[in-house]
Amino acid sequence: QKEVEQNSGPLSVPEGAIASLNCTYSDRGSQSFFWYRQYSGKSPELIMSIYSNGDKEDGRFTAQLNKASQYVSLLIRDSQPSDSATYLCAVSSQAGTALIFGKGTTLSVSS
Amino acid sequence: DAGITQSPRHKVTETGTPVTLRCHQTENHRYMYWYRQDPGHGLRLIHYSYGVKDTDKGEVSDGYSVSRSKTEDFLLTLESATSSQTSVYFCAPAFPTNEKLFFGSGTQLSVL
Numbered sequence: 001q002k003e004v005e006q007n008s009g010p011l012s013v014p015e016g017a018i019a020s021l022n023c024t025y026s027d028r029g030s031q032s033f034f035w036y037r038q039y040s041g042k043s044p045e046l047i048m049s050i051y052s053n054g055d056k057e058d059g060r061f062t063a064q065l066n067k068a069s070q071y072v073s074l075l076i077r078d079s080q081p082s083d084s085a086t087y088l089c090a091v092s093s094q095a096g097t098a099l100i101f102g103k104g105t106t107l108s109v110s111s
Numbered sequence: 112d113a114g115i116t117q118s119p120r121h122k123v124t125e126t127g128t129p130v131t132l133r134c135h136q137t138e139n140h141r142y143m144y145w146y147r148q149d150p151g152h153g154l155r156l157i158h159y160s161y162g163v164k165d166t167d168k169g170e171v172s173d174g175y176s177v178s179r180s181k182t183e184d185f186l187l188t189l190e191s192a193t194s195s196q197t198s199v200y201f202c203a204p205a206f207p208t209n210e211k212l213f214f215g216s217g218t219q220l221s222v223l
Contacts, residue, residue, distance in 0.1 A: 032210045043201055043214040044154070088154065092210045098144060098169060099212055103153035 002027040004091050006102035015111045019076040023089030023102055026070070032092040033065055034099065035074045039085045048074060079109045114138045115215040117202050123221045130189040132218050134202030142205040143185040144212060145169075145177065147198040154201070160185055192222045 003026045013019045021035075032051055036044035050056045050063040050072070062075040072091070076083055089102040114137035124130050134143065145157040146169075156169030158177040166177050174196060178186045189196055199219050203212040 032208075034211070043217050046211065046213060049211060090212075097167070098156050098159055099210060100156075101146075101154040103151070 004102035009106040012108045021074040023072040025091045030091045034090040036088040117215040132187045134185045140204035144203045145187045146201045
């Protein structure tokens with residue numbers, strides 16, 4: 001069974017700090033990696049995708065990928081209370097049929 | 112919402128009854144997925160479709176069936192609902208590849 005692991009949290013950071021969210025995956029053949037944000041009672045929303053090793057930046061968000069270590073991370077700079085949500089890591093299966101999701105990390109940003 | 116409509120948004124039903132959830136998309140996406148989300152389990156794939164009349168099972172397909180007779184509609188049927196199927200169900204078309212999912216608003220299903 002292919003797995004995606006995330007710390008459930010909650011991860012608590014003060015407003016303005018950097019939040020670091022981590023994810024590991026078991027399928028060494030995975031090629032595509034995604035971060036979704038989910039507010040309570042809402043559907044998941046795609047915020048980042050990354051396909052190659054290294055960093056990818058989009059505004060206050062940076063995704064980092066290390067395929068050798070099977071590790072994906074999401075950094076949120078200048079965290080805001082509106083960033084308080086559950087963040088889901090998703091990884092493509094080697095078969096390419098569907099995404100496998102982690103259980104999510106809950107982030108709480110205090111003002 | 113990327114042209115995705117799930118119906119109903121909420122449903123309460125009794126054990127043993129059949130239930131059908133509908134996902135309608137307006138943007139001609141080939142790939143569509145049904146996931147369920149439960150506390151402690153995260154999002155788990157039930158069934159998916161890669162075209163009209165082309166469907167396949169996911170991780171938790173037991174007790175569920177799907178149909179896709181038109182590109183725009185992907186139906187999920189609980190053949191005989193059980194309390195373990197109480198969950199939030201999300202439909203997700205994928206574009207531009209079969210990997211990038213965009214989720215509908217979800218259906219909250221309670222089986223009593």
